[in-house]
Amino acid sequence: MTKKEGIVADALLNEPSAVITRTITAYGQYISSSTATITRFCRKLGISGYSELKISIAKSLSSDSSEVDSIAENLTLNDKSSSSEIVSSVIANAQSAITKLHRLSNVKKLEQASDTILLARNVMLCGIGTSALVARDMHRKLLRLGIMSHFEEDLDVQKVQLAFFDSRDVLIVFSYSGMKAELKSIVKLAKNNNVKIIAVTKLNENPISQSADIHIPVVPLEALAREGATVSRLQMLIVVDILFQLLINHRSGVFEKLMESNVNRNT
Numbered sequence: 001m002t003k004k005e006g007i008v009a010d011a012l013l014n015e016p017s018a019v020i021t022r023t024i025t026a027y028g029q030y031i032s033s034s035t036a037t038i039t040r041f042c043r044k045l046g047i048s049g050y051s052e053l054k055i056s057i058a059k060s061l062s063s064d065s066s067e068v069d070s071i072a073e074n075l076t077l078n079d080k081s082s083s084s085e086i087v088s089s090v091i092a093n094a095q096s097a098i099t100k101l102h103r104l105s106n107v108k109k110l111e112q113a114s115d116t117i118l119l120a121r122n123v124m125l126c127g128i129g130t131s132a133l134v135a136r137d138m139h140r141k142l143l144r145l146g147i148m149s150h151f152e153e154d155l156d157v158q159k160v161q162l163a164f165f166d167s168r169d170v171l172i173v174f175s176y177s178g179m180k181a182e183l184k185s186i187v188k189l190a191k192n193n194n195v196k197i198i199a200v201t202k203l204n205e206n207p208i209s210q211s212a213d214i215h216i217p218v219v220p221l222e223a224l225a226r227e228g229a230t231v232s233r234l235q236m237l238i239v240v241d242i243l244f245q246l247l248i249n250h251r252s253g254v255f256e257k258l259m260e261s262n263v264n265r266n267t
Contacts, residue, residue: 001044008033008041016057024050051088090230097231100219101238104203113198113214114246117147120170125151126158126186127174134174134236141244145251155182159189167194176232178206187211200239
């Protein structure tokens with residue numbers, strides 16, 4: 001390294017946490033260095049840029065990734081963001097969301113939800129837009145477990161099916177906001193028929209979560225453009241995977257059948 005790059009290296013070794021919440025300009029001023037020197041330093045380490053450096057430092061400092069949370073909250077994207085900043089921001093937000101979801105998770109509620117699904121005669125999954133992708137994923141997982149699952153993109157068709165549901169059945173609703181009018185009408189119909197309702201929505205109270213018998217919250221964190229629903233989709237898919245594993249664990253003989261079906265598909 002050059003003498004100037006050595007100053008950056010020494011600063012990071014002496015006070016690594018100082019880099020986490022500062023922009024490259026602010027950090028350069030803090031250690032009496034230039035942004036150009038810091039950029040060259042990153043490249044010499046084989047790192048794409050300053051954003052990746054911040055995430056790498058955060059990972060090495062914290063076993064619970066709390067520093068990654070800080071980065072996710074401080075990294076913002078705009079139409080001038082570089083490719084490396086976009087990559088770093090997306091990954092940082094995903095890591096932060098997963099960490100926060102882990103802290104938020106209530107094992108008893110998740111077990112209660114899996115038990116409710118196991119005891120149900122029929123399970124209906126519903127969601128709109130990105131949430132519909134999550135609902136479809138769980139629908140296919142339930143079918144693999146031999147559970148009578150129903151999913152339709154057309155909510156009017158689901159309303160017809162719900163008309164024949166009762167207290168022996170379960171409706172699982174995926175909605176990050178918990179505010180979609182179409183889903184609220186589905187939930188209202190289910191409630192009128194005494195259908196058990198499991199809602200996966202953001203943590204804050206909303207009409208759908210208030211109507212649910214079991215509410216499984218996800219972290220209200222959408223640091224990226226909301227149109228992509230990147231973080232909310234990821235969190236809800238993780239909830240689906242958790243429920244899937246709990247169902248496998250509680251349903252005798254299912255694991256062996258799943259393994260057998262995987263073998264048959266690969267031959």
